[in-house]
Amino acid sequence: MDTIDTMRAFLAVAQEGSFTAAGKRLGISTRLVSKYVAQLESRLSTQLFNRTTRSVSLTDVGVAYLERCRPIVEQIEELDDLVQARQSALAGPIRITAPTGFGSSHLTEALAPFIQAHPNVDIDLKLSDSRVALVEEGFDLAVRIGVLRDSTLIAKKLADMPLIVCASPDYLAARGRPGDPMALSTHNCLVDENPVNATAWRFQTGARDFVVKVAGTFHANAPAAIANMAIAGLGIARCPHYVVASNLESGLLEQLFSEYETENFGLYALYPPNRHLTARVRALIDHLAKHFRSD
Known part of the structure; x- marks a missing residue:
């Protein structure tokens, strides 16, 4: 089995929290996703997921592997885009978390023109007023308002x-x-x-x-x-x-x-320090900064 396929399967399960949902996301069967992950765990001689009849969660080793696996997969996907001469057209998924009130109003207004300009980008916006673990839950970006607490995340200020x-x-x-x-x-x-x-x-x-x-x-x-x-x-x-x-x-x-x-609170885009930012995520951050500063 191709190592990249097993890493993609692992990444999808980590993000979706489900083998079934990961299969739907990748367009393959649940059985094949399970087979890929088992193959990866066998090759690494370690368990990446805790599995019960009701839930799937990352082990400590799985969390560490996710931090390093995701940027590798993203760079390979971006390289594929370059090889296929699609670098000028942004494409692929972006997972974002944001506060409920701001996210459902002002953020969606800001996202609409970006989606219209880049129809091949898929935005997955999860709204929550609780703090979210970006790496563990597979988010590319968090939008936050306020005085930032101590964090290892990289923060780009979008506006006052x-x-x-x-x-x-x-x-x-x-x-x-x-x-x-x-x-x-x-x-x-x-x-x-x-x-x-x-x-x-x-x-x-x-x-x-x-x-x-x-x-x-x-x-x-x-x-x-x-x-x-x-x-x-x-x-x-x-x-x-x-x-x-x-x-x-x-x-x-x-x-x-x-x-x-x-x-004076700030509006920030946050992302992990070891995350390779794909072109689509970099473009979205730049778009949000321009939108909210002019607003």
């Missing part, structure tokens, strides 16, 4: 993402408009739990940089949920601008403290 402090007219009429950020301690603040220090809201004016500790009766791990509660008049929110932009324009929300600078 300012935070907006806001509240509904009804809330301000009932509770009063806070005159400055320090007054937030007397208000019900709606807390987005995604930032590391979720209840420490940072502000800056001139040379003065300070933090206000806030508290409130509603916490959530999705900024869209925070914005909806603010629209309902339940408190003061701090959200990325993209979440509340339309509500500010319509008057459902009013921005507070516009004379102060708030913490």
Whole structure:
């Protein structure tokens, strides 16, 4: 059996978490996928997958092999494209993970023109507000918003993402408009739990940089949920601008403290440091950077 075929089968099973799904992805039978993986494990004299009747997961050796196997397969596929004189037309799959709210709206808007320009590229977008292990789960790219935590991943900043402090007219009429950020301690603040220090809201004016500790009766791990509660008049929110932009324009929300600078989140594309970036992934990252900076 061809070594590359066995590596492709291993890679597909690792990405799909299923021999059956891997067979459908490769266009071969489940039995042949299993045969390829068994052949690879036999050649390496090690077990790459833990198999049960309900699930398939990588062993520790399988995770290490995946990190090295995937860039080899990708480089071979890219070399095939060059040999076949198809280098000018991007082709192949790209697996992306992104936050649910941003991914289902702004990211899909950014992806649409890229897909139209490159019809032979297959985008597989998985939305989740939980942290995803890129290598273990077979993703090419993660799109993230916020202050990045310590990580071995390589980050390319796509754009700045300012935070907006806001509240509904009804809330301000009932509770009063806070005159400055320090007054937030007397208000019900709606807390987005995604930032590391979720209840420490940072502000800056001139040379003065300070933090206000806030508290409130509603916490959530999705900024869209925070914005909806603010629209309902339940408190003061701090959200990325993209979440509340339309509500500010319509008057459902009013921005507070516009004379102060708030913490500035970033929009990032993340990928593993040892990953060989194919032409299609590099082109997508460049496209996203251009789209969001102009936006």
